[in-house]
Amino acid sequence: MNRAVITDNLGYLLAGAWPDGPVGGLMLTLILSVESGLASAMLGLVLGIALAMSHGRTRRALTLGLGLFRAVPIVMLIFWSYFLLPILFGVSVPETGTVVTALSLVGGAYLAYAVAAGIESIGRGQWEAGLALGFGRWQVLRYLILPRALLAMAPSFVNQWTALIKDTALAYVVGVPELSFVATQVNNRAMVYPAEIFLFVGAVYGCLCLLVDRLAALLARQRRRPRAGRA
């Protein structure tokens, strides 16, 4: 095992060419995951509510559309947004933008199902009670259903986020200099220690995913504690 290949390139692996050039490496991976994480959470919430509140033909169309996004490999979606976005908007979109778009769409499509399931898991009685009190359908959703459904969905959002962190590695295919891409650059330059480089990079991703996981578990426990006290 050769540690020098890691320590010599540590700055490049962590931040890319920054501060002399654009941000890259682990820092860009973090930026990509936060951006696509927030966008996919928002998209998933909107689409999930739409799925839960719609009926008949609208619902079938929505299910089909979401299913399509889940059936296509993310690599394909990245290529699509890479070639489509500039044509649709008539401006050049930076590569990171196309990756965030593709990841948000996939993440949003997966989350929409979790959100819809969370909303539908709240019993009919709650809806009927709200409607009987004179609330409208959307008011019941806003004040009675969502506050509790969101709590039930929280684990899905965390799981989706760790999946997104791993999926940012696919930005490699359009040459975005995130962690995996700079790792291959370092590998191409050093040539002799590929195992060390990719083990290190894998460990960094692993720590990141475990950190998010632990953090979420901690938050969940903290939220549950006062509730248990009240019971």
Place this chain on the structure above:
Amino acid sequence: MSLFGDLLAPRYLIWLLQGFGVTLALSAAVCVAGTGLGLALCCLRETGGRLAGAGIAGFVGLVRNTPLLVQLFFWYFGAAALMPAWLTAWLNSPHSLPLGPAALTWPAYETLAGFLGLTLYAAAYIAEECRAGLNGVRPAQREAGLALGLTDLQVYRHIALPQALRIAWLPVVGQYLNAIKNTSLTMTIGLAELSYAAREVETETFLAFQAFGIATLLYVGAVAAVEAAGHAVARRDPAGTARR
């Protein structure tokens, strides 16, 4: 219509179809090997000692918490450097096994690395789905089996596992769908599957919409077919517990 105005020449369609063939063959191999390995890992984790259990839990955690892309790079670039030189040379050189009129040829190194990486990845996920299935079998079932005089292993083999597999079937089908989609990542190590072919066609013809459109449709078709087959199997299950 202008986007799709120009049709792809037959030559490029053949490239795409060849890539699709590689995608299907690789997916099938990964699903079969991944299921076998996943089941073995799950059973060993349950019945093996504490050391085996901890080792498997560590392996599964490692595989599930790192990007598949990095794993593929590790198997493609890293494993070659860790192996003794003679083994690397042997793996890289062509071999063939004559089988009557035909001959079985040794796959290229990127195919081996891709197959290994994808199989380990799928196996880790399938092992977890099976474990969740085992946890879904009520403890009373095991106790009933033990009370009837069956041994631990017999309870496991005849009572717990069949029910667990029924519970785990649809999630495992979901992992098969992931395996099909994940084969697209092997384009990064130069395996000439569908995404690789689409990229090649695009660079040669500049017809991005045709190349990626056809590739996307082929992926969607393959995923939809496997999903439909998985649900059909679940529906035919006489006990009906797979319907969830």
